[in-house]
Amino acid sequence: MAVRELSVGYVAKRCGVKVSTLHFYEQKGLIQSWRNAGNQRRYKADVLRRVSVIKAAQKLGISLQDIKLTFATLPLSRTPTKQDWAKLSKSWQQQLENRIQAMIKLKDSLDGCIGCGCLSMKTCPIYNPEDELAVEGPGPVILER
Structure with missing residues (x-):
């Protein structure tokens, strides 16, 4: 063939x-x-x-x-x-x-905070008071959980 x-x-x-x-x-x-x-x-x-x-x-x-x-x-x-x-x-x-x-x-x-650590949204203090997420690493740490 x-x-x-x-x-x-x-x-x-x-x-x-x-x-x-x-x-x-x-x-x-x-x-x-x-x-x-x-x-x-x-x-x-x-x-x-x-x-x-x-x-x-x-x-x-x-x-x-x-x-x-x-x-x-x-x-x-x-x-x-x-x-x-x-x-x-x-x-x-x-x-x-x-x-x-x-x-x-x-x-x-x-529509809300994704944990990037930017602290620019009014809701960020709810998710990230005092930038507590910084210890978990850079970027959108909430999404990576």
């Missing part, structure tokens, strides 16, 4: 990214290509799924480094299976759950 060769332009259009984005992903080791006899980049069809996963993961706040580490567990010599992708998604579930909980905490605290 012949490997379907996809051009960089086709992959970019199909995935909704710029050609330079594909070059960047390749430089970062997230995807791979080869050169044909005319020295043009070519990709296997599974790159479409990989780029889609990269885009989805980035929208969720997953760093390119985390994406790369997770992709390293996938096979390079064959197209990843449904089971491969299920395994990949599990590796991000706890990270996403932690981010969701942090965002809920932030949302619930936006």
Whole structure:
């Protein structure tokens, strides 16, 4: 069975990214290509799924480094299976759950003091009299509890 060769332009259009984005992903080791006899980049069809996963993961706040580490567990010599992708998604579930909980905490605290130690809000003395939170460290310590 012949490997379907996809051009960089086709992959970019199909995935909704710029050609330079594909070059960047390749430089970062997230995807791979080869050169044909005319020295043009070519990709296997599974790159479409990989780029889609990269885009989805980035929208969720997953760093390119985390994406790369997770992709390293996938096979390079064959197209990843449904089971491969299920395994990949599990590796991000706890990270996403932690981010969701942090965002809920932030949302619930936006209208009041978040413990930053600024003492600029009228309600801060209720949460932070005499800047007691300073001993817990810098930044919004109440959110980090």
